Amino acid sequence: MKRIFLASTQPEHGLPDAVVISRICSGDESAMAVLYDRYSRVVYSVALRVLADTGAAEDVLQDVFVQLWRNPAAFDAARGGLMAWLAVITRHRAIDHLRKQRPHEDFSETIIATDATTVSDAERDQALQKVRTIMARMPDDQRSALEMAFFDGLTHTEIAGKTNQPLGTVKTRIRSGLLTLRKAFAA
């Protein structure tokens, strides 16, 4: 299987996220490089999926990590995994970029509850692979509605217009897709 994250022989690359974040809190630039190597592909993938523009996605990638450097305490390890947190933060930033809005959300206000907390590269790879498999097996209508809402930032009215489906059906498909994902990921 192709590895998603950069493998490293350097000991600090095996440090838990909370330790790396604490180093960033103390101004350690090399810790930022560790975190970038660990999560830049996830962040960039989300941004590129939303924006479909490599330059804009790179801007969002830059923005997310610079914001984390400026305010690392915004991430609270007790509230959830860093990878999940970054995925949501990046999506919000990219959607704001898409809508040409000013970033509306303070990083520290984003609370994530997920079991996708990982420690090692192998665990991260495994979690990502699992999510992608679940999404690939999800009924097309659920996945499509979910992706239009999440990655394209469309309202249910806009999705209903694109798919010629009733509003209620669109909402139900989005929620059903999320519940399918939750149940399968926890299994």
Add this chain to the structure above:
Amino acid sequence: MNSHEHIEDDLPLYAMGNLGQSDRQRVEDHLAECSECRRELLQLRGDLALVGLSAMGPAPQVRARQRLLTAISQEPRATTQPKAARWWTLVPSALAFALLIASFVLWQQNDAMRQNLAVLHTQIDRNRADAERARQILSVMTAPDAVRVTLVAANTRPQPQGKVIYSARSGSLVFLANNFASVPPGKAYELWLLPSNGGSPIPAGTFNPDAGGNASVLMPPLPKDTVAKAFAITVEPESGSTTPTMPILLSGGA
């Protein structure tokens, strides 16, 4: 229209920020009253993170890494202080999530403990390596077969010699002796620490040289933060003395 079932289907769109103002307000009104939906909203945000993680794209260009590192090197150093929050935006979220946090306490503790455990493992490994290094040094110094050789100028008769390594801050002392003559039965050499403040000499351990004239005193009980002016050696009863008995056989300034 604000029934629980209607709101449930709107929650994912609310969590994504995809609702118009009126729908958003309707959901927030309901959330203020419904703990079940507040709990569900928190869970949905986790589910949405998983959707985000399903995005599979190429790695960013190598230049992006350098661009970031250059940017942060020009930023003020990060601090541990969280950015000042806009308090009025925290009020509704604080109210909305206060009860939910309690529900997730066990989950949070588990995750935090997992992270802390990994940190502790790192520290333990480091301490273990340090301890092993110290143990190896001590084992050489105290090994029964250890050979201690004092090199002196050629054609010089070997003289009794003692070496003290002492840390006042921790009150730790290591003493190594060479070429010491044996003492009468019931007697022993005793090492003394002479404090720089003029206080009474402090006993720093007794020793009897082996057949080769070698001996050592390792980590005798000493008070911390006692700065030494000098060290001295006398002959005392085997059980040691509280004050030195003259004459002083060897001495050295610290």
